[in-house]
Amino acid sequence: MKPGDALVVIDPQVDFCPGGALAVADGDAVMAPIAALSAAFATVVVTQDWHPAGHSSFASSHAGAAPFSTMTMAYGEQVLWPDHCIQRSAGAGFHPAVIPAVDRARLILRKGINPAVDSYSAFFENDKVTRTGLAGALRDLGVRRCVFVGLAYDFCVAWSALDAVREGFGAVVLKDHARAIGMPVSGGRTTVDVAEAGFAAAGVVLG
Numbered sequence: 720m721k722p723g724d725a726l727v728v729i730d731p732q733v734d735f736c737p738g739g740a741l742a743v744a745d746g747d748a749v750m751a752p753i754a755a756l757s758a759a760f761a762t763v764v765v766t767q768d769w770h771p772a773g774h775s776s777f778a779s780s781h782a783g784a785a786p787f788s789t790m791t792m793a794y795g796e797q798v799l800w801p802d803h804c805i806q807r808s809a810g811a812g813f814h815p816a817v818i819p820a821v822d823r824a825r826l827i828l829r830k831g832i833n834p835a836v837d838s839y840s841a842f843f844e845n846d847k848v849t850r851t852g853l854a855g856a857l858r859d860l861g862v863r864r865c866v867f868v869g870l871a872y873d874f875c876v877a878w879s880a881l882d883a884v885r886e887g888f889g890a891v892v893l894k895d896h897a898r899a900i901g902m903p904v905s906g907g908r909t910t911v912d913v914a915e916a917g918f919a920a921a922g923v924v925l926g
Protein backbone atom coordinates (compact mmCIF):
# COMPACT_ATOMS: atom_id res chain seq x y z
CA MET A 720 0.00 0.00 0.00
CA LYS A 721 1.16 3.52 -0.78
CA PRO A 722 0.56 6.93 0.80
CA GLY A 723 -2.57 8.27 -0.84
CA ASP A 724 -4.27 4.88 -0.89
CA ALA A 725 -7.69 4.39 0.68
CA LEU A 726 -9.45 1.10 1.34
CA VAL A 727 -13.09 1.46 0.32
CA VAL A 728 -15.24 -1.33 1.77
CA ILE A 729 -18.50 -1.62 -0.12
CA ASP A 730 -21.69 -2.62 1.70
CA PRO A 731 -20.35 -5.28 4.13
CA GLN A 732 -23.84 -5.79 5.53
CA VAL A 733 -25.87 -8.61 6.99
CA ASP A 734 -28.51 -8.52 4.24
CA PHE A 735 -25.85 -9.19 1.57
CA CYS A 736 -24.49 -12.25 3.36
CA PRO A 737 -25.93 -15.79 3.40
CA GLY A 738 -29.19 -15.75 5.36
CA GLY A 739 -29.79 -12.10 4.49
CA ALA A 740 -32.52 -10.57 2.37
CA LEU A 741 -30.32 -10.13 -0.72
CA ALA A 742 -27.65 -12.71 -0.06
CA VAL A 743 -24.52 -12.83 -2.21
CA ALA A 744 -23.19 -16.39 -2.30
CA ASP A 745 -20.22 -16.79 0.06
CA GLY A 746 -20.39 -13.08 0.90
CA ASP A 747 -19.62 -13.72 4.56
CA ALA A 748 -16.31 -15.36 3.61
CA VAL A 749 -14.70 -12.00 2.77
CA MET A 750 -15.62 -10.20 5.98
CA ALA A 751 -12.78 -11.37 8.24
CA PRO A 752 -10.18 -10.97 5.45
CA ILE A 753 -11.41 -7.39 4.86
CA ALA A 754 -11.12 -6.69 8.58
CA ALA A 755 -7.52 -7.96 8.53
CA LEU A 756 -6.66 -6.01 5.39
CA SER A 757 -7.96 -2.76 6.81
CA ALA A 758 -5.10 -2.61 9.32
CA ALA A 759 -2.70 -1.88 6.42
CA PHE A 760 -4.50 1.30 5.36
CA ALA A 761 -4.27 4.74 6.93
CA THR A 762 -7.57 5.70 5.33
CA VAL A 763 -10.56 3.36 5.45
CA VAL A 764 -14.02 4.21 4.14
CA VAL A 765 -17.06 1.95 4.52
CA THR A 766 -20.29 2.30 2.58
CA GLN A 767 -23.67 1.26 3.95
CA ASP A 768 -26.71 0.62 1.77
CA TRP A 769 -29.44 2.44 3.72
CA HIS A 770 -32.87 2.46 2.15
CA PRO A 771 -36.10 3.97 3.42
CA ALA A 772 -38.95 1.42 3.54
CA GLY A 773 -40.80 1.27 0.24
CA HIS A 774 -37.71 2.24 -1.77
CA SER A 775 -38.23 2.40 -5.55
CA SER A 776 -35.55 -0.25 -6.14
CA PHE A 777 -37.63 -2.85 -4.28
CA ALA A 778 -39.78 -5.17 -6.41
CA SER A 779 -42.40 -4.96 -3.64
CA SER A 780 -42.86 -1.27 -4.47
CA HIS A 781 -44.16 -2.09 -7.97
CA ALA A 782 -47.40 -4.08 -8.42
CA GLY A 783 -46.76 -7.42 -10.11
CA ALA A 784 -42.99 -6.98 -10.33
CA ALA A 785 -40.74 -9.93 -9.49
CA PRO A 786 -37.42 -9.59 -7.66
CA PHE A 787 -34.44 -9.59 -10.06
CA SER A 788 -36.57 -8.34 -12.96
CA THR A 789 -35.69 -4.99 -14.49
CA MET A 790 -37.70 -1.80 -14.88
CA THR A 791 -37.04 1.37 -16.81
CA MET A 792 -36.90 4.32 -14.44
CA ALA A 793 -36.64 8.00 -15.31
CA TYR A 794 -32.86 7.63 -14.94
CA GLY A 795 -32.49 4.36 -16.87
CA GLU A 796 -32.75 0.64 -16.33
CA GLN A 797 -32.97 -0.55 -12.76
CA VAL A 798 -32.87 -4.08 -11.36
CA LEU A 799 -35.70 -4.62 -8.86
CA TRP A 800 -34.41 -6.24 -5.70
CA PRO A 801 -35.96 -8.00 -2.73
CA ASP A 802 -36.49 -5.56 0.16
CA HIS A 803 -33.06 -5.14 1.78
CA CYS A 804 -30.96 -2.87 3.99
CA ILE A 805 -33.93 -0.93 5.32
CA GLN A 806 -32.79 1.86 7.63
CA ARG A 807 -32.26 0.70 11.22
CA SER A 808 -33.16 -2.92 10.40
CA ALA A 809 -30.87 -5.74 11.57
CA GLY A 810 -30.12 -6.57 7.94
CA ALA A 811 -28.76 -3.09 7.31
CA GLY A 812 -26.17 -3.59 10.04
CA PHE A 813 -22.56 -4.51 9.40
CA HIS A 814 -21.53 -8.17 9.41
CA PRO A 815 -19.96 -8.95 12.81
CA ALA A 816 -16.69 -10.17 11.30
CA VAL A 817 -16.06 -6.87 9.49
CA ILE A 818 -16.47 -4.65 12.56
CA PRO A 819 -12.69 -4.13 13.00
CA ALA A 820 -12.66 -2.46 9.56
CA VAL A 821 -15.71 -0.37 10.45
CA ASP A 822 -13.98 0.68 13.67
CA ARG A 823 -11.00 1.92 11.62
CA ALA A 824 -13.21 3.82 9.15
CA ARG A 825 -12.74 7.56 8.93
CA LEU A 826 -16.00 7.82 7.03
CA ILE A 827 -19.14 5.68 6.83
CA LEU A 828 -20.99 6.73 3.70
CA ARG A 829 -24.68 5.90 3.49
CA LYS A 830 -26.22 5.48 0.07
CA GLY A 831 -29.59 4.56 -1.42
CA ILE A 832 -31.30 7.09 0.85
CA ASN A 833 -33.16 8.85 -1.98
CA PRO A 834 -36.52 7.00 -2.24
CA ALA A 835 -36.73 7.55 -6.01
CA VAL A 836 -33.16 6.74 -7.13
CA ASP A 837 -31.00 3.77 -6.22
CA SER A 838 -27.27 4.14 -5.62
CA TYR A 839 -24.97 1.25 -6.48
CA SER A 840 -21.89 3.45 -6.70
CA ALA A 841 -20.25 5.06 -3.69
CA PHE A 842 -19.73 8.20 -5.79
CA PHE A 843 -22.96 8.78 -7.74
CA GLU A 844 -26.60 7.78 -7.47
CA ASN A 845 -27.83 5.61 -10.34
CA ASP A 846 -28.83 8.71 -12.32
CA LYS A 847 -25.03 9.07 -12.72
CA VAL A 848 -25.38 12.79 -11.94
CA THR A 849 -26.20 13.16 -8.23
CA ARG A 850 -23.02 13.03 -6.15
CA THR A 851 -22.75 11.29 -2.79
CA GLY A 852 -19.95 13.58 -1.60
CA LEU A 853 -17.34 10.81 -1.43
CA ALA A 854 -15.05 12.19 -4.14
CA GLY A 855 -14.73 15.52 -2.36
CA ALA A 856 -14.10 13.84 0.98
CA LEU A 857 -11.38 11.62 -0.49
CA ARG A 858 -9.70 14.58 -2.17
CA ASP A 859 -9.75 16.48 1.13
CA LEU A 860 -8.03 13.49 2.73
CA GLY A 861 -5.28 13.42 0.09
CA VAL A 862 -6.43 10.13 -1.40
CA ARG A 863 -5.25 9.41 -4.94
CA ARG A 864 -6.03 5.71 -5.32
CA CYS A 865 -8.95 3.64 -4.05
CA VAL A 866 -8.72 -0.08 -3.30
CA PHE A 867 -12.18 -1.62 -3.45
CA VAL A 868 -13.43 -4.71 -1.62
CA GLY A 869 -16.83 -5.95 -0.48
CA LEU A 870 -20.25 -6.73 -1.97
CA ALA A 871 -21.35 -7.18 -4.57
CA TYR A 872 -18.42 -7.42 -6.97
CA ASP A 873 -20.50 -6.99 -10.14
CA PHE A 874 -22.81 -4.22 -8.88
CA CYS A 875 -21.83 -1.82 -6.12
CA VAL A 876 -18.09 -2.63 -6.15
CA ALA A 877 -17.90 -2.41 -9.94
CA TRP A 878 -19.91 0.79 -10.28
CA SER A 879 -17.85 2.39 -7.51
CA ALA A 880 -14.52 1.45 -9.10
CA LEU A 881 -15.59 2.75 -12.51
CA ASP A 882 -16.81 6.01 -10.96
CA ALA A 883 -13.54 6.37 -9.03
CA VAL A 884 -11.70 6.48 -12.35
CA ARG A 885 -14.26 8.93 -13.71
CA GLU A 886 -13.51 11.14 -10.68
CA GLY A 887 -9.78 11.03 -11.35
CA PHE A 888 -8.68 8.43 -8.79
CA GLY A 889 -6.72 5.31 -9.47
CA ALA A 890 -8.84 2.22 -8.83
CA VAL A 891 -7.93 -1.29 -7.79
CA VAL A 892 -10.46 -4.08 -7.11
CA LEU A 893 -9.31 -7.00 -4.97
CA LYS A 894 -11.40 -9.80 -6.44
CA ASP A 895 -10.56 -12.28 -3.69
CA HIS A 896 -11.98 -9.81 -1.13
CA ALA A 897 -15.28 -9.48 -3.04
CA ARG A 898 -18.13 -11.76 -4.08
CA ALA A 899 -20.51 -11.46 -7.06
CA ILE A 900 -24.22 -11.87 -7.73
CA GLY A 901 -23.58 -13.03 -11.30
CA MET A 902 -26.90 -12.31 -13.00
CA PRO A 903 -27.28 -13.51 -16.59
CA VAL A 904 -27.41 -10.82 -19.26
CA SER A 905 -27.77 -11.04 -23.04
CA GLY A 906 -25.39 -13.09 -25.19
CA GLY A 907 -24.75 -15.77 -22.59
CA ARG A 908 -22.74 -13.34 -20.48
CA THR A 909 -23.19 -12.40 -16.85
CA THR A 910 -22.96 -9.18 -14.89
CA VAL A 911 -19.43 -10.31 -13.90
CA ASP A 912 -18.38 -10.30 -17.57
CA VAL A 913 -19.92 -6.85 -18.03
CA ALA A 914 -18.12 -5.52 -14.96
CA GLU A 915 -14.75 -6.90 -16.04
CA ALA A 916 -15.12 -5.54 -19.57
CA GLY A 917 -15.79 -2.17 -17.95
CA PHE A 918 -12.70 -2.51 -15.75
CA ALA A 919 -10.50 -3.28 -18.76
CA ALA A 920 -11.86 -0.33 -20.74
CA ALA A 921 -11.50 2.12 -17.84
CA GLY A 922 -8.13 0.99 -16.52
CA VAL A 923 -9.41 -0.44 -13.23
CA VAL A 924 -6.72 -2.81 -11.96
CA LEU A 925 -7.83 -6.25 -10.79
CA GLY A 926 -5.67 -7.33 -7.88
Ligand SMILES: [Zn+2]
Pocket residue numbers: 768769770776803804831
Ligand atom coordinates in the same frame (compact mmCIF):
# COMPACT_ATOMS: atom_id res chain seq x y z
ZN1 LIG B 1 -29.79 -1.46 -2.13
